[in-house]
Amino acid sequence: xxxxxxxxxxxxxxxxxxxxxxxVHSEQAETIAEIHGASFVHGWSENEFERLLSDKNxxxxxxxxxxxxxxxxxxxxxxxxxxxxxxxVAMSPGLRGQKLSSPLLKKHLETLAQIxxxxxxxxxxxxxxxxxxxxxxxxFEVTGRRxxxxxxxxxxxxxxxxxxxxx
Ligand SMILES: CC(C)(COP(=O)(O)OP(=O)(O)OC[C@H]1O[C@@H](n2cnc3c(N)ncnc32)[C@H](O)[C@@H]1OP(=O)(O)O)[C@@H](O)C(=O)NCCC(=O)NCCS
Numbered sequence: 001x002x003x004x005x006x007x008x009x010x011x012x013x014x015x016x017x018x019x020x021x022x023x024v025h026s027e028q029a030e031t032i033a034e035i036h037g038a039s040f041v042h043g044w045s046e047n048e049f050e051r052l053l054s055d056k057n058x059x060x061x062x063x064x065x066x067x068x069x070x071x072x073x074x075x076x077x078x079x080x081x082x083x084x085x086x087x088x089v090a091m092s093p094g095l096r097g098q099k100l101s102s103p104l105l106k107k108h109l110e111t112l113a114q115i116x117x118x119x120x121x122x123x124x125x126x127x128x129x130x131x132x133x134x135x136x137x138x139x140f141e142v143t144g145r146r147x148x149x150x151x152x153x154x155x156x157x158x159x160x161x162x163x164x165x166x167x
Pocket of ligand 1: 125
Protein backbone atom coordinates (compact mmCIF):
# COMPACT_ATOMS: atom_id res chain seq x y z
CA UNK A 1 0.00 0.00 0.00
CA UNK A 2 1.42 3.42 -0.94
CA UNK A 3 1.74 6.26 1.55
CA UNK A 4 -0.95 8.28 -0.23
CA UNK A 5 -3.48 5.41 -0.28
CA UNK A 6 -2.78 4.78 3.43
CA UNK A 7 -3.36 8.50 4.12
CA UNK A 8 -6.55 8.51 2.08
CA UNK A 9 -7.87 5.44 4.00
CA UNK A 10 -7.06 7.15 7.30
CA UNK A 11 -8.79 10.36 6.18
CA UNK A 12 -11.81 8.34 5.07
CA UNK A 13 -11.99 6.48 8.42
CA UNK A 14 -11.76 9.74 10.38
CA UNK A 15 -14.42 11.45 8.26
CA UNK A 16 -16.85 8.54 8.51
CA UNK A 17 -16.45 8.37 12.29
CA UNK A 18 -17.39 12.04 12.64
CA UNK A 19 -20.69 12.25 10.88
CA UNK A 20 -24.24 12.48 12.10
CA UNK A 21 -27.45 12.10 10.16
CA UNK A 22 -30.39 14.25 11.12
CA UNK A 23 -33.72 15.29 9.71
CA VAL A 24 -33.56 18.50 7.69
CA HIS A 25 -36.32 21.13 7.54
CA SER A 26 -37.07 24.25 5.50
CA GLU A 27 -34.60 26.49 7.43
CA GLN A 28 -31.82 24.55 5.64
CA ALA A 29 -33.31 25.24 2.19
CA GLU A 30 -30.49 27.60 1.18
CA THR A 31 -27.73 25.06 1.97
CA ILE A 32 -29.65 22.22 0.36
CA ALA A 33 -30.14 24.31 -2.80
CA GLU A 34 -26.38 25.08 -2.86
CA ILE A 35 -25.44 21.38 -2.64
CA HIS A 36 -28.04 20.53 -5.28
CA GLY A 37 -26.81 23.31 -7.59
CA ALA A 38 -23.24 22.01 -7.28
CA SER A 39 -24.43 18.49 -8.15
CA PHE A 40 -26.82 18.79 -11.07
CA VAL A 41 -26.92 20.70 -14.36
CA HIS A 42 -30.36 22.05 -13.51
CA GLY A 43 -30.20 22.93 -9.82
CA TRP A 44 -33.46 23.56 -7.97
CA SER A 45 -34.00 26.97 -6.35
CA GLU A 46 -34.01 27.76 -2.64
CA ASN A 47 -37.75 28.54 -2.97
CA GLU A 48 -38.38 25.14 -4.49
CA PHE A 49 -36.56 23.44 -1.61
CA GLU A 50 -38.41 25.60 0.93
CA ARG A 51 -41.65 24.34 -0.57
CA LEU A 52 -40.54 20.69 -0.62
CA LEU A 53 -39.05 20.77 2.89
CA SER A 54 -42.31 22.24 4.25
CA ASP A 55 -44.45 19.59 2.58
CA LYS A 56 -45.75 17.13 5.19
CA ASN A 57 -45.32 14.25 2.73
CA UNK A 58 -41.64 15.02 2.07
CA UNK A 59 -38.85 13.65 4.24
CA UNK A 60 -35.28 14.86 4.13
CA UNK A 61 -32.23 13.55 5.99
CA UNK A 62 -28.99 15.53 6.04
CA UNK A 63 -25.43 14.38 6.59
CA UNK A 64 -23.53 16.66 8.97
CA UNK A 65 -19.79 16.66 9.61
CA UNK A 66 -18.64 16.74 13.24
CA UNK A 67 -20.40 19.68 14.94
CA UNK A 68 -21.42 21.43 11.71
CA UNK A 69 -24.77 23.22 11.74
CA UNK A 70 -25.19 22.99 7.98
CA UNK A 71 -25.50 19.68 6.14
CA UNK A 72 -22.87 18.51 3.64
CA UNK A 73 -25.19 16.08 1.91
CA UNK A 74 -28.86 15.20 1.87
CA UNK A 75 -31.51 12.83 0.60
CA UNK A 76 -35.11 13.87 -0.03
CA UNK A 77 -38.15 11.63 -0.57
CA UNK A 78 -41.85 12.10 -1.03
CA UNK A 79 -44.32 9.59 0.44
CA UNK A 80 -47.57 8.66 -1.26
CA UNK A 81 -49.66 6.10 0.64
CA UNK A 82 -47.28 3.18 1.35
CA UNK A 83 -44.79 4.06 -1.39
CA UNK A 84 -42.09 6.72 -1.60
CA UNK A 85 -39.98 8.26 -4.33
CA UNK A 86 -36.46 9.45 -3.72
CA UNK A 87 -36.62 12.88 -5.37
CA UNK A 88 -32.94 13.69 -5.08
CA VAL A 89 -29.74 12.84 -3.24
CA ALA A 90 -26.43 14.71 -3.31
CA MET A 91 -23.16 15.08 -1.46
CA SER A 92 -21.04 18.25 -1.50
CA PRO A 93 -18.43 17.77 -4.25
CA GLY A 94 -15.48 17.72 -1.81
CA LEU A 95 -16.97 14.82 0.15
CA ARG A 96 -17.79 12.48 -2.69
CA GLY A 97 -16.04 9.15 -3.06
CA GLN A 98 -15.78 8.58 0.71
CA LYS A 99 -18.82 6.30 0.98
CA LEU A 100 -20.63 8.82 3.19
CA SER A 101 -23.83 8.59 1.15
CA SER A 102 -24.19 4.93 2.14
CA PRO A 103 -25.01 5.54 5.85
CA LEU A 104 -27.19 8.48 4.75
CA LEU A 105 -29.27 6.26 2.44
CA LYS A 106 -29.40 3.48 5.07
CA LYS A 107 -30.78 5.84 7.74
CA HIS A 108 -33.24 7.35 5.27
CA LEU A 109 -34.59 3.92 4.28
CA GLU A 110 -35.00 3.09 7.98
CA THR A 111 -36.96 6.32 8.45
CA LEU A 112 -39.18 5.51 5.47
CA ALA A 113 -39.84 1.99 6.80
CA GLN A 114 -40.77 3.45 10.21
CA ILE A 115 -43.40 5.73 8.67
CA UNK A 116 -45.03 2.86 6.79
CA UNK A 117 -43.35 2.92 3.38
CA UNK A 118 -43.18 -0.51 1.73
CA UNK A 119 -41.73 0.28 -1.70
CA UNK A 120 -39.21 2.97 -2.66
CA UNK A 121 -38.77 4.14 -6.25
CA UNK A 122 -36.17 6.36 -7.92
CA UNK A 123 -34.79 7.41 -11.29
CA UNK A 124 -31.10 7.62 -12.10
CA UNK A 125 -29.08 8.46 -15.21
CA UNK A 126 -27.70 5.19 -16.59
CA UNK A 127 -24.26 6.87 -16.78
CA UNK A 128 -24.26 7.78 -13.09
CA UNK A 129 -22.23 4.79 -11.95
CA UNK A 130 -21.54 6.05 -8.41
CA UNK A 131 -25.27 6.51 -7.74
CA UNK A 132 -26.24 3.18 -9.34
CA UNK A 133 -23.65 1.35 -7.21
CA UNK A 134 -24.92 3.10 -4.10
CA UNK A 135 -28.51 2.04 -4.81
CA UNK A 136 -27.66 -1.52 -5.86
CA UNK A 137 -25.71 -2.07 -2.64
CA UNK A 138 -28.87 -1.28 -0.70
CA UNK A 139 -30.84 -3.78 -2.80
CA PHE A 140 -32.51 -1.52 -5.38
CA GLU A 141 -33.25 -3.30 -8.66
CA VAL A 142 -33.74 -1.87 -12.14
CA THR A 143 -37.42 -1.97 -13.13
CA GLY A 144 -37.37 0.00 -16.40
CA ARG A 145 -35.63 2.45 -18.74
CA ARG A 146 -36.76 5.88 -19.96
CA UNK A 147 -34.83 6.75 -23.11
CA UNK A 148 -33.94 10.41 -23.68
CA UNK A 149 -35.14 11.36 -20.19
CA UNK A 150 -32.27 13.64 -19.07
CA UNK A 151 -31.16 16.70 -21.08
CA UNK A 152 -27.37 17.18 -21.08
CA UNK A 153 -25.54 20.53 -21.35
CA UNK A 154 -24.31 19.61 -24.86
CA UNK A 155 -27.89 19.11 -26.06
CA UNK A 156 -27.75 15.31 -26.02
CA UNK A 157 -30.18 13.24 -23.96
CA UNK A 158 -29.45 10.25 -21.74
CA UNK A 159 -31.49 7.32 -20.50
CA UNK A 160 -32.98 7.10 -17.01
CA UNK A 161 -33.11 3.78 -15.19
CA UNK A 162 -36.06 3.35 -12.87
CA UNK A 163 -35.17 1.37 -9.76
CA UNK A 164 -37.24 0.04 -6.85
CA UNK A 165 -36.68 -1.51 -3.46
CA UNK A 166 -39.21 -3.36 -1.31
CA UNK A 167 -38.47 -2.57 2.33
C1 LIG B 1 -24.18 9.82 -6.16
C2 LIG B 1 -23.52 10.32 -4.88
C3 LIG B 1 -24.60 10.76 -3.91
C4 LIG B 1 -22.73 9.15 -4.28
O1 LIG B 1 -22.17 9.61 -3.07
P1 LIG B 1 -20.71 9.21 -2.57
O2 LIG B 1 -20.71 9.27 -1.07
O3 LIG B 1 -19.71 10.00 -3.28
O4 LIG B 1 -20.66 7.69 -3.04
P2 LIG B 1 -19.65 6.57 -2.55
O5 LIG B 1 -18.35 7.14 -2.15
O6 LIG B 1 -20.37 5.72 -1.54
O7 LIG B 1 -19.49 5.74 -3.88
C5 LIG B 1 -20.53 4.89 -4.32
C6 LIG B 1 -19.93 3.76 -5.16
O8 LIG B 1 -19.64 4.28 -6.45
C7 LIG B 1 -18.27 4.08 -6.75
N1 LIG B 1 -17.88 5.22 -7.55
C8 LIG B 1 -17.65 6.48 -7.14
N2 LIG B 1 -17.38 7.26 -8.22
C9 LIG B 1 -17.46 6.45 -9.31
C10 LIG B 1 -17.29 6.65 -10.70
N3 LIG B 1 -17.01 7.87 -11.19
N4 LIG B 1 -17.43 5.59 -11.53
C11 LIG B 1 -17.74 4.37 -11.03
N5 LIG B 1 -17.93 4.11 -9.73
C12 LIG B 1 -17.78 5.15 -8.88
C13 LIG B 1 -17.57 3.98 -5.42
O9 LIG B 1 -16.35 3.27 -5.52
C14 LIG B 1 -18.62 3.24 -4.61
O10 LIG B 1 -18.61 1.86 -4.96
P3 LIG B 1 -18.04 0.78 -3.95
O11 LIG B 1 -18.86 0.96 -2.67
O12 LIG B 1 -18.30 -0.51 -4.65
O13 LIG B 1 -16.59 1.11 -3.78
C15 LIG B 1 -22.52 11.49 -5.16
O14 LIG B 1 -21.58 11.06 -6.10
C16 LIG B 1 -23.17 12.77 -5.66
O15 LIG B 1 -23.60 13.62 -4.89
N6 LIG B 1 -23.27 12.90 -7.00
C17 LIG B 1 -23.90 14.09 -7.60
C18 LIG B 1 -25.42 14.02 -7.44
C19 LIG B 1 -26.00 12.74 -7.98
O16 LIG B 1 -25.62 12.25 -9.03
N7 LIG B 1 -26.99 12.19 -7.25
C20 LIG B 1 -27.67 10.96 -7.62
C21 LIG B 1 -28.82 11.26 -8.48
S1 LIG B 1 -29.80 9.82 -8.83
